[in-house]
Amino acid sequence: MKESSTDLVLVLDFGAQYAQLIARRVREARVYCEIAAYSVSAEAVASRKPRALILSGGPASVYEERAPGVDPKIYELGIPILGICYGMQLMARDLGGAVSPHVSREFGKCSLAIGESASPLFEGVSPATQCWMSHGDTVLQPPPGFKVLASSANTPVAAMGDEERNLYGVQFHPEVVHTPEGSRIISNFLYKIAGCRGDWTAESFVDQAVRSIRQQIGEGKAVCALSGGVDSTVAAVLVHRAIGDALTCVFVDHGLLRKGEAEEVVGVLSNKLGMKLVTVDASERFLAKLKGVEDPEQKRKIIGTEFIRIFEDEAARIQDVKYLVQGTLYPDVIESGTGSKAGAAAVIKSHHNVGGLPSDMRLELVEPLRQLFKDEVRRVGLVLGLPEEVVYRQPFPGPGLAVRIIGEVDREKLKTLREADAIVREEIGKAGLSRSIWQYFAVLTDLRSVGVMGDKRTYGRMVAVRAITSEDGMTADWARLPDAVLERIASRIVNEVHGVNRVVYDITSKPPATIEWE
Numbered sequence: 001m002k003e004s005s006t007d008l009v010l011v012l013d014f015g016a017q018y019a020q021l022i023a024r025r026v027r028e029a030r031v032y033c034e035i036a037a038y039s040v041s042a043e044a045v046a047s048r049k050p051r052a053l054i055l056s057g058g059p060a061s062v063y064e065e066r067a068p069g070v071d072p073k074i075y076e077l078g079i080p081i082l083g084i085c086y087g088m089q090l091m092a093r094d095l096g097g098a099v100s101p102h103v104s105r106e107f108g109k110c111s112l113a114i115g116e117s118a119s120p121l122f123e124g125v126s127p128a129t130q131c132w133m134s135h136g137d138t139v140l141q142p143p144p145g146f147k148v149l150a151s152s153a154n155t156p157v158a159a160m161g162d163e164e165r166n167l168y169g170v171q172f173h174p175e176v177v178h179t180p181e182g183s184r185i186i187s188n189f190l191y192k193i194a195g196c197r198g199d200w201t202a203e204s205f206v207d208q209a210v211r212s213i214r215q216q217i218g219e220g221k222a223v224c225a226l227s228g229g230v231d232s233t234v235a236a237v238l239v240h241r242a243i244g245d246a247l248t249c250v251f252v253d254h255g256l257l258r259k260g261e262a263e264e265v266v267g268v269l270s271n272k273l274g275m276k277l278v279t280v281d282a283s284e285r286f287l288a289k290l291k292g293v294e295d296p297e298q299k300r301k302i303i304g305t306e307f308i309r310i311f312e313d314e315a316a317r318i319q320d321v322k323y324l325v326q327g328t329l330y331p332d333v334i335e336s337g338t339g340s341k342a343g344a345a346a347v348i349k350s351h352h353n354v355g356g357l358p359s360d361m362r363l364e365l366v367e368p369l370r371q372l373f374k375d376e377v378r379r380v381g382l383v384l385g386l387p388e389e390v391v392y393r394q395p396f397p398g399p400g401l402a403v404r405i406i407g408e409v410d411r412e413k414l415k416t417l418r419e420a421d422a423i424v425r426e427e428i429g430k431a432g433l434s435r436s437i438w439q440y441f442a443v444l445t446d447l448r449s450v451g452v453m454g455d456k457r458t459y460g461r462m463v464a465v466r467a468i469t470s471e472d473g474m475t476a477d478w479a480r481l482p483d484a485v486l487e488r489i490a491s492r493i494v495n496e497v498h499g500v501n502r503v504v505y506d507i508t509s510k511p512p513a514t515i516e517w518e
């Protein structure tokens with residue numbers, strides 16, 4: 001658990017589209033923040049000693065039957081509260097104000113007029129600022145003790161506050177980018193109203209995490225399955241810092257990695273950071289199992305099962321292991337945990353890359369990144385001394401290149417794809433685009449087509465290039481790569497990669513397509 005020395009802010013989630021975004025904004029302001037179910041009791045809230053509470057938006061209307069609400073004792077805890085959208089309407093209703101449904105719906109950007117009476121919530125915010133609204137219900141009358149702090153054309157009570165009790169509400173969404181001064185408003189609430197100290201930094205996280213890992217593991221031994229991805233690598237390095245050689249990392253090279261990948265992982269972890277690393281070269285074993293298999297789902301299943309078997313064998317070889325380190329991130333925890341399900345404890349989703357380890361392994365999980373978002377993991381990685389190439393590595397699927405070769409996987413196709421993929425990565429890196437593009441890679445299709453090289457007719461393979469922008473991999477858009485970059489990629493692939501005579505660029509978004517081709 002986190003130590004109580006760091007300031008904590010709790011976001012009570014009413015099923016908001018934006019609850020995670022609120023938590024992110026708070027953390028960007030260097031204040032540690034967690035999302036909790038709206039139904040959490042005042043007692044449970046008080047026991048966490050939060051500096052502030054934020055009531056999120058949500059799809060319900062406060063006058064609906066069974067509209068979600070908070071434990072009313074929460075308002076009496078003396079903890080500063082900011083209600084956003086639904087959260088504000090709820091606060092207004094609960095404390096004796098009036099909320100009206102459907103009087104003046106407002107959706108989208110609008111202009112916000114900050115009231116004359118100076119409120120710490122709007123300190124330093126322009127008197128006429130832009131904000132983003134999305135609501136049907138409206139607060140008509142703030143509760144006794146509250147002042148109207150801002151209004152818009154259709155929303156006379158766009159913000160309200162009770163400075164005595166430190167209770168505030170905003171009808172608009174300060175957490176979205178369409179409210180350009182929103183971060184300022186959130187910071188004002190955190191610092192000027194709730195007195196937060198801004199003590200959430202990557203360095204402070206590392207110190208705390210190392211202490212709590214030591215507490216959890218004590219003198220025990222741990223293993224970590226490394227995929228070479230950012231999350232498992234950072235988790236392993238953090239645990240290594242805490243328990244040293246009591247951690248053994250197992251890196252299963254399934255032979256489906258990108259060019260230079262296995263060497264890079266081993267080089268950094270073992271040679272540079274001095275970690276105990278068992279590398280299992282299992283490429284023969286995987287390729288033998290994949291022989292003749294064309295169906296993508298079947299390929300995935302074979303790889304997943306084989307991975308687990310090999311990892312189990314290796315873990316059994318290291319005796320007396322009690323702990324398994326995994327790089328589970330906060331979004332995975334929230335997705336499967338709190339949300340609007342009253343009081344539900346966080347359920348842990350199994351790591352994609354390890355994919356449901358068998359229960360008879362009976363290892364206790366160590367998940368030091370459970371509180372972090374991806375960008376925070378990257379900052380922690382840098383603090384731990386990991387090189388930027390590792391920290392900013394693009395996501396790579398557990399089944400590796402097998403999902404980027406259409407049809408049967410064999411050694412020759414892997415070689416072809418690795419070469420083509422290395423060119424894509426190199427050119428995107430050279431163009432300085434590797435940080436702005438979420439993923440970029442080559443796919444080896446099962447199509448052949450006619451070409452001409454020199455004076456000779458060729459009948460070669462077709463490579464597809466995929467480059468996408470995304471926030472989280474759930475939706476994606478194709479990256480508008482400069483023509484010159486696409487041209488260099490295509491010309492280098494057909495010239496340098498034997499057997500490839502055609503390159504196409506994938507311009508579908510997700511949905512309807514997926515990121516990987518499979």
Ligand code: XMP
Nearest residue numbers: 352353395396397398399473510514515516
């Ligand atoms: P799709 O293809 O479903 O991919 O749009 C979404 C994101 O997930 C990655 N991906 C995986 N990651 N294990 C992983 O760790 C997997 O089995 C896996 N399959 C897809 C994909 O690269 C993209 O970032």
